């Protein structure tokens with residue numbers, strides 16, 4: 001595989017990921033960001049967000065501060081929920097990173113006590129083992145970076161769509177709706193501590209349905225006919241289905257074991 005790096009005059013390497021080079025607006029574009037903002041702030045995912053907040057805080061030793069990074073944080077909706085639900089009982093140093101500048105700017109404005117950066121999840125500019133908790137909600141990440149950034153026995157919480165997630169919305173787009181897997185494959189070097197499945201129904205109005213469509217990857221597959229069909233029903237009952245997977249970083253590095261095995 002060929003890699004091209006920009007060697008700066010001063011002699012350092014700019015290891016800019018490919019998507020930085022080919023897009024003036026890396027990550028989610030503004031219409032996706034605005035759609036996600038409108039939908040999340042209307043509270044449709046609040047039960048899941050509460051569960052996320054509880055899950056990052058539960059089982060922590062009394063009085064121990066938490067240093068948490070939200071990888072692919074978007075506009076920091078889940079960070080604000082964590083701050084609101086756990087901020088009184090746990091001392092939290094909240095960090096968020098996302099490749100979309102507009103999202104990070106909005107996150108920072110809404111939660112000034114947190115620290116946000118524009119960065120790719122493939123190269124996160126933090127010291128090794130800087131965090132004890134990592135959060136990844138519907139966002140891409142890099143296995144090596146997750147492992148590098150977490151302290152030994154640090155915890156990783158991943159939120160992914162469950163099998164029935166948005167099934168009724170998907171039915172407008174796909175002739176055959178394929179279900180997501182119920183269990184995710186954890187990155188090497190992590191062991192599952194707990195899995196919670198949070199499922200409930202929502203009844204988004206027309207504007208919220210349009211926002212939901214726009215904030216998901218389904219947006220790329222829609223056309224005016226689909227949008228019109230989705231706009232027709234006065235009420236639409238939609239299933240949400242989230243898998244929350246809490247894992248611990250184990251002392252053993254299976255990747256190294258595999259590399260050295262012969």
Ligand SMILES: C[S@@+](CC[C@H](N)C(=O)[O-])C[C@H]1O[C@@H](n2cnc3c(N)ncnc32)[C@H](O)[C@@H]1O
Nearest residue numbers: 027028072073074098099100120121137138139
């Ligand atoms: C589906 S959104 C989820 C945002 C947020 N976690 C939430 O649930 O509200 C995915 C996010 O990942 C970000 N993203 C995509 N590629 C990324 C990358 N390589 N590095 C960092 N963030 C990335 C996008 O900009 C977007 O904000």
